[in-house]
Amino acid sequence: MDKKVYIETYGCQMNVADSETVLSILKTKEFEPVVTIDNADVVILNTCSVRDNAEQKIWNRLDFLKGLKRRKKNLKVGIIGCMAQRTADKLLEHIAVDFVAGPDAYRSLPDLINETDIELKTHNTEFDIEETYSGIVQYKQSDKEISGFIPITRGCNNFCSYCIVPYTRGRERSSSYTDIIHEVKDLEEKGYKEVTLLGQNVNSYFYEDEYRKVDFPTLIQMVADAVPNMRIRFTTSHPKDISDDLIDTIAKYKNICNHIHLPVQSGSNKVLKLMNRKYTREWYLDRINKIKETIPNCGLSSDIFCGFSGEGEEEFQETLSLMQEVEYDSAFMFKYSVRPGTAAAKKLEDDVPEEVKVERLNRMIALQNETSLKSNKNDIGKTFEVLIEGFSKRSKEQLFGRTQQNKVVVFTAEGLSRGDIVFVEITEVSSATLKGKIVKP
Ligand code: SAH
Ligand code: SF4
Ligand code: F3S
DSSP: OOEEEEEEEOSSHHHHHHHHHHHHHHHTTTEEEOSSSTTOSEEEEEEOOSSHHHHHHHHHHHHHHHHHHHHOTTOEEEEEEHHHHHSHHHHHHSTTOOEEEOTTOGGGHHHHHHHTTTSSOEEEOOOOTTOOOTTOOOOOSOTTOOEEEEEOEESOOOOOTTOOHHHHHOSOEEOOHHHHHHHHHHHHHTTOOEEEEEOTTGGGOEEEOSSOEEEHHHHHHHHHHHOTTSEEEEEOOOGGGOOHHHHHHHHHOTTBOSEEEOOOBOSOHHHHHHTTOSOOHHHHHHHHHHHHHHSTTOEEEEEEEEOOTTOOHHHHHHHHHHHHHHTOSEEEEEEOOOOTTSHHHHHSOOOSOHHHHHHHHHHHHHHHHHHHHHHHHTTTTOEEEEEEEEEOSSOTTEEEEEETTOOEEEEEOSSOOTTOEEEEEEEEEOSSOEEEEEEOO
8 A cells, every 4th residue: 555645845945846846756656645644654844954943843843743653653754855964964863753865865765765664764865966856747736726836946056155055955957948848838737827937046047958058038938938828937036147138038028927036135245245145235236226127017025134244233224225225025034043064154253142133133124014015005006917826814705816026915806716817906005915906907
């Protein structure tokens, strides 16, 4: 009988896509994906290491699984993903853990799991620079999904001094454009309406074969042409690689969403240098201006964190002033968490006290809430194309969806469902959501 496997995903969208790849690999080798933990024979946690609290969550979850294993003697527990790569030895010491696999080792998972019947614990954390999981079509838990993720690059070569990702994911590599087009077409055939192309740094995508050289602007055009009725998104773009060519391409194609997630991290040149981000505040603002000029109504979002080494009040003020100047529609905001093994951990002092980090984070969030509200208020009276994602949490009569700019809109409608595209005029807003009514385009 097939073993039932249940997977929990933590961290970024790359992990969401990877979990589907893992289920696809396991399904061909006589494992059966299940959607609840209750009757699982194998539980896998796909983990994240980006900040210390992400890892803490996994240690807590493992303590719960230790209890579960007492009641279910044959249950196997595995850890995969970034934390598996970063701290395999420590994880294997935990009594609940049976197997560990890093992000390049997922093809070996069926063997690793089966070997735990013979050996006490198994692991594979080898890097494989060739591994793009080419030829594996992601397993979908539900046939009602409308939005999918396709990794187009894996790994990262940027080595931002604070970041663990280059150590957990290895060197950057790009999937072949033929594989990507094939996967996008497959999603379209399955009824998907939207695809997000994923990478730590998508805009450094580059693939060369005997026929041609394909960079990111070329790839996204190929995708947009291949599935003209699907919405196309992409994340994450690195500011140093966001070219005029890419911005012009987004402007040109109706089905490439008018939204760019462009993490700035800090507004201070001194801090950006210590972070090894390879751009300046001025370069970043020039890119933002080019976007605003070329793509009217482009949604803009960012990742920003405070409390990095060398960030005094003056440097922090520069971050706030940059946020005011750009006026992001939304932002993910964090406080610095030292990651062992990174350049910052080795060479820089974590010199901002915890309470100052917390206080700065709160100020950053307060400012962003104001800016988000202002940006949303600006949408009142305007009409947006909305892809319906489902019923709103509060009421079964209300639907919700997303604009191209990636804002959530709630509205009342009958006879429509998930996957439909409608036009909605905005009537009311909060800092987090828009409300509106359906109108004719
Ligand atoms: N590849 C993407 C995102 C990687 S991780 C990029 O380059 O933008 C997602 C976000 O987590 C980062 O953008 C950064 O804002 C944050 N982050 C990464 N390392 C961190 C750390 N050590 N402490 C706090 N935040 C961190
Ligand atoms: Fe980390 Fe920088 Fe790579 Fe993003 S670009 S994953 S922040 S090293
Ligand atoms: Fe976390 Fe790894 Fe993604 S560290 S953010 S799961 S690439």
